[in-house]
Amino acid sequence: MVKYMKPSKGEKVFDIFNMIFLTILGILFLYPIINVVAVSFSSSSAVLQNQVTVFPVQFTTTAYSKIINNASIYHSYENTIFVALIGCVLTLLATCIAAYPLAFCEFYGKKVYSMMIIIALWFSGGMIPTYLVMNSLHLTNSLWALILNTLFSSYYIIILRSFFTGSIPMSLIESMRMDGANDFTILFRLVIPLSKAALATIALWIIVLHWNEFLPALMYLQDRKKYTLQMILQEIILQNQGALSGASDSARINAEGQMVIPTQIQNAVIVVSIIPMIVIYPFLSKYFVKGIMLGAVKG
């Protein structure tokens, strides 16, 4: 901002208070996460005496050694990675082929096609009919239900369409058409390579979405072997509510945890579950600010 006037006294006071206030807020955003990490590495007595704040007290990794060999956590981790990665690749591909005709092609039925996508943005069949349709296609109790559920999203399609039209000149497309390239070639050779930033944003969104989704997993997965990370997490964290099937590994963990140090194990599981998010966070913060603005262009 341009500074012509000397700041008045009131403005200086405001600046200082603003700085202090925002710093406190910044600490509040971080503290619960840091605390979880600290507790997960602290000894049980320190946890029970509420000594742990920012740093681990009496550093120990017992909680991690308890969960690291746990079969159901391991399985659920695999399942979530499967859904997140396959879902990400397929959704990206799906979003590209859905958005490309909207952005660059004139064809009969385009109006109907775009209405079809927009209406789904504002009106939906709701939770139960969607479940029943999935069920009648025998897609429930399969990880594919989670992938199919969000394979095409009107929101992403519209965002990508705006990005396409905004960043790739039509003349470029036309010249490739002149050269005899078909639309698939144009999409894969020209449009996708030029849209890496937008695609990276959407990819990260999808990964985060699949990593954190809970309701679809709760609805579509019945078999414990197919449970995703969030389902297992929910059982471990909210033991009193989680329905535990007798002989499973998770139940054993819970039983042990309840006797000794449930808080530690819960915190360790939370840490294990958010590590991937923390790892991709630098990429996230690099891309999504741009991405959210893509969304803002056309709403």
Place this chain on the structure above:
Amino acid sequence: MKTKKRTAAGTGSPEPAISLRNNYRVRRNIWKNRAVYLMILPVVVFYIIFRYIPMGWLSISFYDYKILKGFGGSKFVGFDNFVYLFSNSSFWQALLNTLLLNLLVLLICFPAPIIFALLLNELTHRKMKKAIQTVSYLPYFLSAVVVVGMIYNFLSSTSGSINLLRQSMGMNTINFLQEPQYFRPIYVVANLWQGIGWSSIIYLAALSSVDDTLYEAAMVDGASRFQRCIHVTIPSILGTIMIMLIFQIGSLITVGFDMTYLLQTPTNLSVSEVLTTYTYKLGMTSSRFGLATVVDLFNSVVSFALVMLANVFSKKVAEVSIV
């Protein structure tokens, strides 16, 4: 009609000849765009199966639907499900809880990111601004399960820091998650913590695109920093605020399922049962699909109406619209 078509295809009298040529042009266009049609084919198939058939299946609300029998075997019951549900106090309780929760969110969680963005925008220290901003959207990437886990940790009656603090100060412990009156504050605070940074991004972006010359002009006119904020900054981001408001109003009767469901305990159900969790329990737990679908239908129709209403309103007031 039928005969006319046949002659058009066969002989080609003057009038149909035009349509024949049109027809030919259409076909040539379709053939030329065959790659495009190939591209949209899976999209259309997907949308029909996973978006539009479920919309059609909202008609389950007129059936006593049994999952094993399907439409054919289930009994058509007319408006019985509607009558049953709308005369049931638990439905109205869930609707009321949903509205109250969302009104709180609208009053607190909606303006908070705007204020946060404005304050951040006034921060003169560049690096600090960046650091606080980066930290502020970290909570958004945690799942509801994790956030609720953290809430359990903090509020636990035996080992939660809040209660230990209360004990050390000689106060009695409170089982926050079991007491109905604490559910809404917990929900709002958790939402605030998770969403404030993320929601502020869009306002910050809008703020950064405000024309500097406007500020210069205001300064020449002798406007103080506060006046500049009121008369330049806020009007320039009003459009963004209105669009976000439309979205917020559109989701006035939808409460996020995950957080609510996970914060529910048997004793706080009187305030924590909202439409989404109510639908889930009716459908998935009690297998009363007909009734649950009525709630879904209600939800879809009212949400749609709210979006359209908010859109019309904002078009009139702020000349911003999304449709």
